[in-house]
Amino acid sequence: MFVITENLPEAFRDFLSDNSIDRYRARQALHWIYKKSVFEFSGFKNIPKPDIDFLKYNCRVLSGQLIKQVVSEKDNTLKFLIRLSDGCLIESALLHAQAGRLTACLSTQVGCPVCCKFCASGRLGFKRNLSISEIVSQYLLVQKEAIRKKNRGISNIVFMGIGEPLLNYDNLIASIEILMHPEAANISSRHITVSTCGIPPQIERLAGYKKQVRLSISLHSAIDRKRNELVPLNKKYNINLLIQAVKRYIARTGRFVTFEYVLIKGINDGCEDIVQLARVLKGIDCKVNVIPYNRIEGSGFKSPSHKDIKYFISTLIKNKVRATERLRKGCDINSGCGQLKASFCAGS
Numbered sequence: 056m057f058v059i060t061e062n063l064p065e066a067f068r069d070f071l072s073d074n075s076i077d078r079y080r081a082r083q084a085l086h087w088i089y090k091k092s093v094f095e096f097s098g099f100k101n102i103p104k105p106d107i108d109f110l111k112y113n114c115r116v117l118s119g120q121l122i123k124q125v126v127s128e129k130d131n132t133l134k135f136l137i138r139l140s141d142g143c144l145i146e147s148a149l150l151h152a153q154a155g156r157l158t159a160c161l162s163t164q165v166g167c168p169v170c171c172k173f174c175a176s177g178r179l180g181f182k183r184n185l186s187i188s189e190i191v192s193q194y195l196l197v198q199k200e201a202i203r204k205k206n207r208g209i210s211n212i213v214f215m216g217i218g219e220p221l222l223n224y225d226n227l228i229a230s231i232e233i234l235m236h237p238e239a240a241n242i243s244s245r246h247i248t249v250s251t252c253g254i255p256p257q258i259e260r261l262a263g264y265k266k267q268v269r270l271s272i273s274l275h276s277a278i279d280r281k282r283n284e285l286v287p288l289n290k291k292y293n294i295n296l297l298i299q300a301v302k303r304y305i306a307r308t309g310r311f312v313t314f315e316y317v318l319i320k321g322i323n324d325g326c327e328d329i330v331q332l333a334r335v336l337k338g339i340d341c342k343v344n345v346i347p348y349n350r351i352e353g354s355g356f357k358s359p360s361h362k363d364i365k366y367f368i369s370t371l372i373k374n375k376v377r378a379t380e381r382l383r384k385g386c387d388i389n390s391g392c393g394q395l396k397a398s399f400c401a402g403s
Contacts, residue, residue: 060192060233063239067084068081083101084110092203096111117196120137121196134147135148135193145216147160148160149197149200159193159198159209161212161213164184164185165185166217172287172356173275173285179217190226210242222254228264244267245267250315252286255299256300274314274316275316279293311340312341313343315381316346317348317349318358320363322356344378345381
């Protein structure tokens with residue numbers, strides 16, 4: 056079975072040609088899938104029936120099914136629950152950004168092995184990586200709803216859903232190649248962001264990737280003893296190792312880096328946190344996105360007051376660190392930063 060969303064258009068053309076079907080039929084089929092959000096072969100109106108029958112018996116489009124969606128009453132964020140072929144569940148989101156842009160937040164794993172203390176995804180544990188097709192299928196399912204409900208398509212993609220993208224590196228990059236392809240989703244590389252908790256060897260690999268995707272680092276503390284608690288992976292790759300990898304990444308690529316910083320009351324919002332963060336980021340071409348903590352059940356953490364958030368940001372700026380507050384999206388439907396989760400099995 057040839058999975059169309061697992062392959063670049065060139066491979067699809069080769070597959071059709073090897074089976075005595077005109078290569079240009081691939082472009083027609085991909086137009087229906089990626090531009091028209093038609094996933095049933097019978098809906099490909101400009102392809103002859105014998106070729107449609109071949110596609111039906113030898114090809115597949117999606118590797119996932121949308122089973123539920125909810126909408127935020129506060130900001131119209133959409134959250135999607137998707138069932139994979141083995142019964143595993145993942146979540147994705149569609150976010151409204153500035154100037155009418157729509158951003159798809161996609162997952163890369165079933166569960167997450169990193170287990171950050173403030174993140175609901177980590178509480179699931181980890182089951183497996185998503186396949187290329189499962190990642191691309193997320194995009195297609197979200198894109199269809201974007202067109203149906205918002206009357207416009209996705210302009211940006213952020214890999215900030217469930218899972219650590221750089222621990223599924225090969226499938227991540229392969230899916231990005233498909234999503235960027237002009238005959239597929241045709242998303243600009245500069246409109247794709249990969250978010251990581253900070254894995255130096257994988258950041259080095261990404262630095263060698265020639266496309267201009269954006270890199271976002273989930274930092275959350277510049278003090279090792281605190282980050283060890285918030286992001287347990289820091290015990291293996293401490294802040295110094297992470298920052299050195301980021302500096303090499305910037306030197307090699309010339310790309311700007313964003314640091315995500317979830318601000319938690321009484322944990323990482325004090326004067327020593329600001330001073331150390333400014334020291335660690337000194338001279339780095341970057342920006343800090345300060346994200347007020349989003350509540351998850353059973354964590355015990357709280358978000359700082361609006362006044363304390365503003366003080367944290369303004370003090371960073373005074374210390375010559377570019378910083379801004381990232382607006383909360385979809386918190387009322389648990390689709391804000393750190394809130395995405397899904398059960399492993401459809402029956403659980």
